[in-house]
Amino acid sequence: MTDVLCFCEQKENQELKVEGDVGADPIWCNQCGCNFDLEDIPISNKLKSELMEWANKYGEWIDWGQDQLIPNGIEIEEEHNKQGAKLTEKVNKELRGKYRIRFSSSTMARMYANKYH
Template identity: 50%
Template structure:
């Protein structure tokens, strides 16, 4: 697993949802890490991937506006992400420092509405 850090190997990872990318990132340089490169169980990989596919469900992409229940949807997404982060810590926390970065995009969309 490579990243843009000095030794090309991340020392710590962050879990952060995004559109079109795996939810794992080098916490130092910001490179997106291929989820298949980590020693995670198949069930956890599937759960992380499924969770990440729900990123942005609080946004109406056709109008580029926050959905009516968008704040609540984002909170649910973040709670699920925190729970998955704990599972990642249990599986590989002895190898990497693991942090969770909650989504704050609903706030940005609500400010522009």
């Protein structure tokens, strides 16, 4: 299996992060911020599916039309972060020894809550 390539100086990445974002696959370079195509990550199809299902729920705590937090938005985001942390553990297990993996939790709901108070 070849290394995952990104925009970093060394081109071969050793540090990845799991992070949700609108319209993006949930695996990123922890150094340069490059977003990887999930198909290029050497993990099981089952885990890829779980990660995409989780990623597709990113931002459900925001009413995008009104540009505001929905009721219980902070709690919904916290649950999303808990699920993301669990998935990160699974990614870490499957890639053990090949990459260092960390989870980057979302703080968007708190940002929106503070924006309007």
